[in-house]
Amino acid sequence: MKSCIGIDLGGTKISGILVSPELEVIAEIKTSTEIGGQNGAIDCVKSVIDQLCRENAVTPNHILGIGIGVAGHVDSEEGRVVYCPNIPIENFDLGPLLQKEYGFEVFIENDANAAAVGEKHFGLAGQNRNFVCVTLGTGIGAGIFIDGKIYRGSTGGAGELGHMILDFSTDAPVCGCGNRGCFEALASGIAIARSAKKVFSREEITAFDVAKMAQEGNEAALRILAAAGNIIGIGFANIVNLFNPEKIIVTGSLVENEDLILKPASETMVQRAFSTNAKAVEVIKSNLGNRAGVLGAAALVIQERAHLPCV
Amino acid sequence: MKSCIGIDLGGTKISGILVSPELEVIAEIKTSTEIGGQNGAIDCVKSVIDQLCRENAVTPNHILGIGIGVAGHVDSEEGRVVYCPNIPIENFDLGPLLQKEYGFEVFIENDANAAAVGEKHFGLAGQNRNFVCVTLGTGIGAGIFIDGKIYRGSTGGAGELGHMILDFSTDAPVCGCGNRGCFEALASGIAIARSAKKVFSREEITAFDVAKMAQEGNEAALRILAAAGNIIGIGFANIVNLFNPEKIIVTGSLVENEDLILKPASETMVQRAFSTNAKAVEVIKSNLGNRAGVLGAAALVIQERAHLPCV
Numbered sequence: 001m002k003s004c005i006g007i008d009l010g011g012t013k014i015s016g017i018l019v020s021p022e023l024e025v026i027a028e029i030k031t032s033t034e035i036g037g038q039n040g041a042i043d044c045v046k047s048v049i050d051q052l053c054r055e056n057a058v059t060p061n062h063i064l065g066i067g068i069g070v071a072g073h074v075d076s077e078e079g080r081v082v083y084c085p086n087i088p089i090e091n092f093d094l095g096p097l098l099q100k101e102y103g104f105e106v107f108i109e110n111d112a113n114a115a116a117v118g119e120k121h122f123g124l125a126g127q128n129r130n131f132v133c134v135t136l137g138t139g140i141g142a143g144i145f146i147d148g149k150i151y152r153g154s155t156g157g158a159g160e161l162g163h164m165i166l167d168f169s170t171d172a173p174v175c176g177c178g179n180r181g182c183f184e185a186l187a188s189g190i191a192i193a194r195s196a197k198k199v200f201s202r203e204e205i206t207a208f209d210v211a212k213m214a215q216e217g218n219e220a221a222l223r224i225l226a227a228a229g230n231i232i233g234i235g236f237a238n239i240v241n242l243f244n245p246e247k248i249i250v251t252g253s254l255v256e257n258e259d260l261i262l263k264p265a266s267e268t269m270v271q272r273a274f275s276t277n278a279k280a281v282e283v284i285k286s287n288l289g290n291r292a293g294v295l296g297a298a299a300l301v302i303q304e305r306a307h308l309p310c311v
Numbered sequence: 312m313k314s315c316i317g318i319d320l321g322g323t324k325i326s327g328i329l330v331s332p333e334l335e336v337i338a339e340i341k342t343s344t345e346i347g348g349q350n351g352a353i354d355c356v357k358s359v360i361d362q363l364c365r366e367n368a369v370t371p372n373h374i375l376g377i378g379i380g381v382a383g384h385v386d387s388e389e390g391r392v393v394y395c396p397n398i399p400i401e402n403f404d405l406g407p408l409l410q411k412e413y414g415f416e417v418f419i420e421n422d423a424n425a426a427a428v429g430e431k432h433f434g435l436a437g438q439n440r441n442f443v444c445v446t447l448g449t450g451i452g453a454g455i456f457i458d459g460k461i462y463r464g465s466t467g468g469a470g471e472l473g474h475m476i477l478d479f480s481t482d483a484p485v486c487g488c489g490n491r492g493c494f495e496a497l498a499s500g501i502a503i504a505r506s507a508k509k510v511f512s513r514e515e516i517t518a519f520d521v522a523k524m525a526q527e528g529n530e531a532a533l534r535i536l537a538a539a540g541n542i543i544g545i546g547f548a549n550i551v552n553l554f555n556p557e558k559i560i561v562t563g564s565l566v567e568n569e570d571l572i573l574k575p576a577s578e579t580m581v582q583r584a585f586s587t588n589a590k591a592v593e594v595i596k597s598n599l600g601n602r603a604g605v606l607g608a609a610a611l612v613i614q615e616r617a618h619l620p621c622v
Contacts, residue, residue: 073587082587130465146457153555154441157588160552165583168477168545179583234479241471242553244464272476272490276384276393277468 006298011086233268317609544579
């Protein structure tokens with residue numbers, strides 16, 4: 001029986017998964033990427049495919065297809081990686097290349113969208129037709145399901161939630177994208193670390209350190225996380241007022257301790273969104289940990305091959 | 312041959328239109344509403360239907376159906392008006408009532424959604440499948456088309472663009488909704504008038520007055536509009552980064568003079584949105600004036616009756 005491969009290609013690590021057509025997980029691997037340029041990145045993807053096949057005694061002609069979630073802007077129709085801030089692949093037809101080399105079908109998807117597909121097939125989205133999967137980690141991203149399907153927008157650029165501007169003042173914090181006042185510049189792991197560096201006058205502090213200090217009762221750390229949680233709640237309120245989703249499913253390192261970030265964020269959302277919309281939405285932590293992306297990448301094969309609406 | 316009726320029910324005026332099944336306009340009327348409570352509002356709607364029928368010598372059994380755009384939160388499936396800030400109808404099954412009384416089918420829609428349907432069938436949306444129709448007037452609203460259909464969200468509350476929070480500071484301007492820092496509180500006609508009252512120390516000044524002064528070269532008025540235009544551009548950038556639409560079609564009193572608001576807003580959007588998304592979108596002024604809503608209400612009958620995707 002043929003199986004599917006899912007790959008989650010990030011800036012610092014790559015995960016691979018082998019699943020049955022019924023989406024049962026057969027094997028999983030994860031390595032850090034040491035990517036030297038575009039060829040290095042492509043070799044990295046190939047070596048994960050090869051390892052999954054070799055270790056599980058399957059040949060490429062036993063593979064139904066492969067889905068790849070890429071941390072960047074992709075053109076899913078063409079199987080093209082357009083641009084990634086942290087992966088050295090640009091305007092490259094990764095899908096057609098792998099398809100030619102291995103013979104199986106390849107589906108390229110943005111990683112946040114892949115995570116939303118993962119929530120649909122393996123996680124908490126269940127029968128929901130309209131939901132948003134938000135990743136709160138070093139950066140902030142979103143995958144949006146509308147009417148039971150991934151919503152990619154007109155050119156694959158929808159769901160850039162991290163770059164929704166929430167502070168238009170001229171001295172708003174600068175974002176990695178070059179803009180100012182983006183959600184990501186105000187409330188991501190990077191933003192929390194930046195606040196902490198100022199407050200504690202320490203260069204090496206991370207969002208993880210701040211969370212640890214907060215858990216130990218450090219008041220300054222608690223204040224930093226409360227401020228971030230409030231802004232995340234504002235971001236959620238905007239999602240709720242614009243998309244009126246059934247669920248916001250939250251994943252990423254910032255929600256590992258729910259009480260510190262997700263609880264205050266949900267409270268702010270309820271205060272700031274329209275009450276009918278706030279009542280209609282459930283804000284929940286994903287139960288897939290950091291596997292939503294790789295699981296969703298594998299599920300893409302079934303979903304896109306079947307051209308089925310994934311109800 | 313049977314015709315369709317469209318009605319646009321606002322807080323201060325009501326418009327009605329009679330169209331052929333091919334969406335040719337047969338007759339149009341517009342009156343101010345003097346609404347004394349819920350019964351008064353319903354009588355208002357009925358008198359527009361009756362007048363359109365009487366003056367054009369059609370009987371209700373010659374009417375295919377009627378679409379009503381309502382300035383508020385509606386449940387389109389049930390034909391229910393849920394809540395309107397400026398119309399005294401609440402939790403009322405307006406659709407079933409009119410259906411019973413006249414015998415024809417009734418479709419109830421939010422007015423911003425109806426305007427987007429109007430842009431689709433009569434205006435500039437043409438073949439676009441993903442577009443946002445933004446109304447910039449006394450308030451700010453939006454109707455969103457996704458994959459060729461109105462996007463209503465899970466409970467009919469999607470597209471509350473005017474209540475996207477763009478300023479989360481605790482002293483941000485208060486919005487009509489009771490919240491602070493909403494798009495509408497920062498850059499609508501009401502917000503412009505509020506700024507002008509401060510700047511010119513005049514109680515009676517309106518956004519219309521400010522636009523007139525700006526056209527005559529008044530520097531303070533120009534500054535007020537430039538500030539509003541910048542914030543509108545931030546709002547557009549957020550639409551572009553979240554929805555990646557093909558078009559933003561803008562209507563409402565604030566865009567009557569394009570150069571004062573829409574041009575600076577478009578420039579800010581291009582600077583602040585992701586460049587691939589900004590390149591994919593066209594920001595244009597509607598060519599339907601304030602008729603998008605009533606035209607769309609009539610087109611709803613054809614669109615919803617046929618259960619056709621309106622491609």
